[in-house]
Amino acid sequence: MSQIKPVVPEPAAGTSSAVSVRGVSKTYQDVEALRNMSLEFPRGELTSLLGPSGCGKTTLLKIIAGLLEPSAGEVEVDGRKVTGPGPDRAFVFQDFALLPWANVLRNVAFGLELRGVARSERESIAERYISQVGLSGFEKKYPHQLSGGMRQRVGLARALSVDAQVLLLDEPFSAVDEQTRRKFQEDLLALVRHERKTFIFVTHSIEEAVYVSDQVAILLPRPSRVSEIIRPSSFRGKNVDNIRRDPEYLDIVDRIWASLRSYVE
Numbered sequence: 623m624s625q626i627k628p629v630v631p632e633p634a635a636g637t638s639s640a641v642s643v644r645g646v647s648k649t650y651q652d653v654e655a656l657r658n659m660s661l662e663f664p665r666g667e668l669t670s671l672l673g674p675s676g677c678g679k680t681t682l683l684k685i686i687a688g689l690l691e692p693s694a695g696e697v698e699v700d701g702r703k704v705t706g707p708g709p710d711r712a713f714v715f716q717d718f719a720l721l722p723w724a725n726v727l728r729n730v731a732f733g734l735e736l737r738g739v740a741r742s743e744r745e746s747i748a749e750r751y752i753s754q755v756g757l758s759g760f761e762k763k764y765p766h767q768l769s770g771g772m773r774q775r776v777g778l779a780r781a782l783s784v785d786a787q788v789l790l791l792d793e794p795f796s797a798v799d800e801q802t803r804r805k806f807q808e809d810l811l812a813l814v815r816h817e818r819k820t821f822i823f824v825t826h827s828i829e830e831a832v833y834v835s836d837q838v839a840i841l842l843p844r845p846s847r848v849s850e851i852i853r854p855s856s857f858r859g860k861n862v863d864n865i866r867r868d869p870e871y872l873d874i875v876d877r878i879w880a881s882l883r884s885y886v887e
């Protein structure tokens with residue numbers, strides 16, 4: 623198998639880790655899903671976890687969320703050890719976990735409702751994020767009246783509304799059509815720049831990972847381990863229309879594919 627060279631091996635100067643994964647292993651009955659995995663997620667950046675299906679991406683996300691206990695190792699968020707779910711982290715699920723009986727506004731505001739935030743305040747916060755994810759005008763619609771892509775946006779707006787510092791997104795674009803996906807990727811880039819939160823984004827699409835990420839962690843399966851960390855740099859901060867034509871973008875996509883192709887059955 624050809625090894626890809628990291629483009630920039632170290633996190634950029636001045637960044638600090640919001641989330642540290644240290645020596646995490648996870649075994650389900652007899653399946654070793656993660657072995658001794660360590661990863662740093664810099665604050666204010668988007669890191670993609672990229673790897674073939676079954677390589678433990680969802681498992682790692684659930685451990686960071688505190689929904690699953692590691693068999694060994696630990697996760698720290700802002701220097702504090704994760705012992706369970708907390709308001710500092712919000713999970714946007716792969717299958718939209720929306721309330722079917724509530725409209726978009728209530729769904730987005732629901733996390734704040736659970737925290738006892740007064741109605742007018744939570745609705746004004748929800749409105750702000752509904753607009754940021756491009757759903758203005760859909761506040762009174764119910765989940766069944768929305769497309770898959772729109773439902774994903776509701777989930778993302780809900781996660782943003784509770785003001786979690788760490789956003790965990792598990793293949794949020796896998797169920798949407800290509801045009802919606804591209805639009806959503808552009809919006810995600812804008813959100814990362816605007817919100818200064820730490821995004822941990824799971825995808826199995828190489829192009830998507832390189833397009834949206836400050837840092838791409840390439841995971842290899844059986845048992846899952848980090849093979850490479852790549853930090854695309856030259857096209858970050860440029861006009862989104864030019865990214866897919868950027869020579870560095872194309873080069874990184876090619877090299878990641880060269881590394882992953884032997885794992886595709």
Ligand SMILES: Nc1ncnc2c1ncn2[C@@H]1O[C@H](COP(=O)(O)OP(=O)(O)O)[C@@H](O)[C@H]1O
Nearest residue numbers: 650651653655674675676677678679680681682
């Ligand atoms: N609850 C579970 N019980 C047993 N095995 C599991 C469970 N969840 C995941 N696995 C196994 O752990 C491995 C990693 O799964 P997962 O984290 O879902 O990978 P990914 O999200 O990268 O597709 C797979 O082999 C999967 O079959």
Ligand SMILES: [Mg+2]
Nearest residue numbers: 679680681792
């Ligand atoms: Mg998964």
